[in-house]
Amino acid sequence: MWRHCLLSGTVLWLAAAAPASAFMAFVSNEKGNTVSVIDTDSWTVTKTIKVGQRPRGIEFTRDGKFVMVAVGDDDTIQVIDAKKQEVVDTLPSGPDPELFTQDAAGKIMYVANENDNTVTVIDLEKRARIGDVQVGVEPEGMTISPDGKILINTSETTNMAHFIDTSTRQIVANVLVDARPRFAEFKHDGSELWVSSEIGGTVSIVDPVKHVVTGKVSFNIPGLRSEAIQPVGIGMTKDDKTAFVALGPANRIAVVDAVNHKVTKYLLVGQRVWHMAFTPDEKYLLVTNGVSNDVSVIDVAAQKVIKTIQVGELPWGVTIAPQ
Amino acid sequence: MSSITVTPSRRGFSFAEYITCLNGIVWREALRFLHQRERFISALVRPLVWLFIFAAGFRQVLGISIIPPYETYILYEVYIAPGLMAMIQLFNGMQSSLSMVYDREMGNMRTLLVSPLPRGYLLFCKLLAGTAVSLLQVYAFLVIAWLWDITPPPIGYLTVLPALVLSGLMLGALGMLISSGIKQLENFAGVMNFVIFPMFFASSALYPLWRVQEGSPMLYYVCQLNPFTHAVELIRFALYGQINWISLGVVAGCTAVFMIGAILAYDPSRGLARRGPAGGET
Numbered sequence: 001m002w003r004h005c006l007l008s009g010t011v012l013w014l015a016a017a018a019p020a021s022a023f024m025a026f027v028s029n030e031k032g033n034t035v036s037v038i039d040t041d042s043w044t045v046t047k048t049i050k051v052g053q054r055p056r057g058i059e060f061t062r063d064g065k066f067v068m069v070a071v072g073d074d075d076t077i078q079v080i081d082a083k084k085q086e087v088v089d090t091l092p093s094g095p096d097p098e099l100f101t102q103d104a105a106g107k108i109m110y111v112a113n114e115n116d117n118t119v120t121v122i123d124l125e126k127r128a129r130i131g132d133v134q135v136g137v138e139p140e141g142m143t144i145s146p147d148g149k150i151l152i153n154t155s156e157t158t159n160m161a162h163f164i165d166t167s168t169r170q171i172v173a174n175v176l177v178d179a180r181p182r183f184a185e186f187k188h189d190g191s192e193l194w195v196s197s198e199i200g201g202t203v204s205i206v207d208p209v210k211h212v213v214t215g216k217v218s219f220n221i222p223g224l225r226s227e228a229i230q231p232v233g234i235g236m237t238k239d240d241k242t243a244f245v246a247l248g249p250a251n252r253i254a255v256v257d258a259v260n261h262k263v264t265k266y267l268l269v270g271q272r273v274w275h276m277a278f279t280p281d282e283k284y285l286l287v288t289n290g291v292s293n294d295v296s297v298i299d300v301a302a303q304k305v306i307k308t309i310q311v312g313e314l315p316w317g318v319t320i321a322p323q
Numbered sequence: 324m325s326s327i328t329v330t331p332s333r334r335g336f337s338f339a340e341y342i343t344c345l346n347g348i349v350w351r352e353a354l355r356f357l358h359q360r361e362r363f364i365s366a367l368v369r370p371l372v373w374l375f376i377f378a379a380g381f382r383q384v385l386g387i388s389i390i391p392p393y394e395t396y397i398l399y400e401v402y403i404a405p406g407l408m409a410m411i412q413l414f415n416g417m418q419s420s421l422s423m424v425y426d427r428e429m430g431n432m433r434t435l436l437v438s439p440l441p442r443g444y445l446l447f448c449k450l451l452a453g454t455a456v457s458l459l460q461v462y463a464f465l466v467i468a469w470l471w472d473i474t475p476p477p478i479g480y481l482t483v484l485p486a487l488v489l490s491g492l493m494l495g496a497l498g499m500l501i502s503s504g505i506k507q508l509e510n511f512a513g514v515m516n517f518v519i520f521p522m523f524f525a526s527s528a529l530y531p532l533w534r535v536q537e538g539s540p541m542l543y544y545v546c547q548l549n550p551f552t553h554a555v556e557l558i559r560f561a562l563y564g565q566i567n568w569i570s571l572g573v574v575a576g577c578t579a580v581f582m583i584g585a586i587l588a589y590d591p592s593r594g595l596a597r598r599g600p601a602g603g604e605t
Binding site: 223251268269270296297304305306307308 | 379389394395396397398474
C-alpha cells in the first residue's frame with residue numbers, strides 16, 4: 001500500500017515539476033533582417049534566422065509547420081520551416097509587402113502591399129498569386145472576419161477600413177476612421193471590428209454589419225503628450241472581454257475592457273511597442289519593442305509585465321505556433 | 324561624571340534572564356514608538372513625499388534600463404521603493420541614536436546601564452529594539468506602496484525581512500557609534516548634514532549606479548564605498564527573492580565593525596562616551 005502511495009506521489013510530483021508546455025515564438029527584426037526564435041519556457045532566444053531585407057509581417061501557417069514573413073525590400077514573402085528553422089521557400093507578392101492574413105482553412109493568403117495600393121491574393125497550396133484588389137493609399141492592416149466572408153484592409157493615408165468580399169474580391173464598404181489606421185482586429189464572435197489609428201491616437205469600434213463607427217477607445221497617460229500615444233497592434237482575448245493595445249512611443253500597453261471600451265490599466269514595456277501575439281494557452285502575451293530591441297512578456301491573467309528579452313534590431317512582428 | 328559598574332555574579336546569567344532584558348528593552352522602545360504617533364506619521368510621510376512627489380516628477384525623465392534584480396522595464400517609483408525603505412531605516416537608526424543622547428541627558432540611561440547584564444548585550448538589545456521599530460515603519464510603507472501599484476512578488480515581503488533586519492542593525496549600530504560622540508542633543512542637526520544626507524544621496528537609492536557613473540565616475544566610486552548603497556541593494560534584491568552576495572558581505576561586515584565600535588565607545592573605561600559632558604551617564 002505504502003509503495004503504491006509513494007509511486008502515485010512521485011508521479012504527481014513529477015507532473016507538477018514538469019515545465020509548462022513550451023511554445024516557439026518567431027519575431028521579425030525589421031532592421032536586423034533576421035527572425036529571432038524565442039522559447040517560451042526558458043524565455044530565451046534559441047536561434048536567429050537570417051532572412052531577406054526589412055522583415056515585418058510574420059505569421060504561422062494554420063498547420064503550424066511554417067512561418068511566413070513579409071520581407072518588404074525584397075518584395076516577397078519568405079517561408080521558414082518551423083522545425084528546421086531556416087528559410088525554405090518564397091511566395092510572390094506585390095511591391096513592399098507589409099502585413100498579411102490567411103483564411104480559416106489556411107489555403108488563401110491576403111497580403112497588403114504598401115507601395116502598390118493593392119492587396120495581393122495568394123493560393124498557398126499552389127504557391128501562386130491568383131489576384132489583386134485595388135485599395136486605398138498605403139495599405140497595411142489586414143484581418144479576416146471569423147466567418148471568413150469579409151476581408152478587412154486599412155489604408156494608412158486614405159484613413160479607411162476597406163471591407164472586401166472574399167468571394168467576389170470586391171470592396172463592399174469603406175469606413176472612415178481616424179488618421180493613419182495601422183491595424184484591424186475582429187472580436188472572436190464577429191460582433192465588432194477594432195481599428196487602431198496611429199496619428200489619431202484612438203481605436204475605432206466598427207459595426208461590421210452596418211459599416212459605421214459605433215465608438216472609440218481613447219487613451220490618456222498622465223505626464224505624456226497626446227502625440228506620443230500612437231495605437232498600433234491589438235490583441236483580443238478569446239472570451240472577447242479584454243483587449244491589449246500597443247501604444248507605440250508611449251512605451252505602454254493599454255489594457256482595455258472590451259465590453260465597455262474603457263482603458264483599465266497601462267503596462268510599461270520597452271520603447272516603441274508595436275505588435276503582439278498570445279501564446280495558444282493565452283497565459284502570456286508577447287509584445288515587440290522596436291527601439292529598445294526587445295520583446296516584453298505579459299502575464300495575461302495578472303495583467304503584469306514579467307520579463308523583457310533582448311532580440312534583434314528593431315523587432316516588428318511576432319507569431320507563436322498554434323497548438 | 325559618575326560611572327556605574329556592576330560586577331556580574333560568577334554563576335553567569337540564564338537564558339531567561341537575557342530574554343527578560345531583551346523583552347524589557349524592546350517593549351520600552353515599542354511603547355515609546357506607539358505613544359509617539361507623530362513620530363510614526365512623520366516616519367511614513369518622509370518616504371511618501373519622495374514617492375508621490377519626487378518620483379512622479381521624474382517618472383518620464385529617467386529612463387531605467389533593465390538591471391538585476393528586475394527582469395523588465397520598471398517605473399521610477401518602483402526603482403526608488405527599496406531606497407526609501409532603507410531611508411526609513413537610516414532615519415530610524417539615527418533617531419534611535421538621538422534617543423540615546425536624550426536618555427543620557429535626561430538620566431534614563433542610568434536605569435538601563437545598572438542592569439548587571441553585559442553592556443554589549445544591552446546595546447545589542449537596544450539595536451534590536453530600534454530595528455524592530457524600523458520594521459514596523461517599513462512594512463507600513465510597503466502597504467501604502469502596494470496601493471500605489473508597487474507590487475513585488477508576494478514571497479518578496481517575506482524574503483526582504485532578513486535583509487531589513489541586517490540593514491536595520493547596521494544603520495542602528497552606525498547611529499549608536501555616532502551618538503557616543505555627540506555631547507548634546509543640539510548637535511544632532513550636524514548628523515543630518517554630515518551623515519544622513521551624504522549617505523542617502525551618494526547611494527543607489529535614487530539613481531542606478533550606471534547612471535551615476537555616466538555623470539561622474541568619481542561619485543560612482545564614492546557610492547560604491549558607501550555602506551548605505553549596499554543596504555539599499557541588499558533590500559532591493561531580497562524584495563525580489565534574490566541575494567546580492569557582495570552587498571550582503573558589506574552590510575554584515577559593516578554591522579560587525581559598527582557594533583564593535585559602538586560597544587567600545589560606550590565602554591566607560593575607554594570609550595568616546597567617557598569624554599561626554601558633565602551630567603552624562605557613562
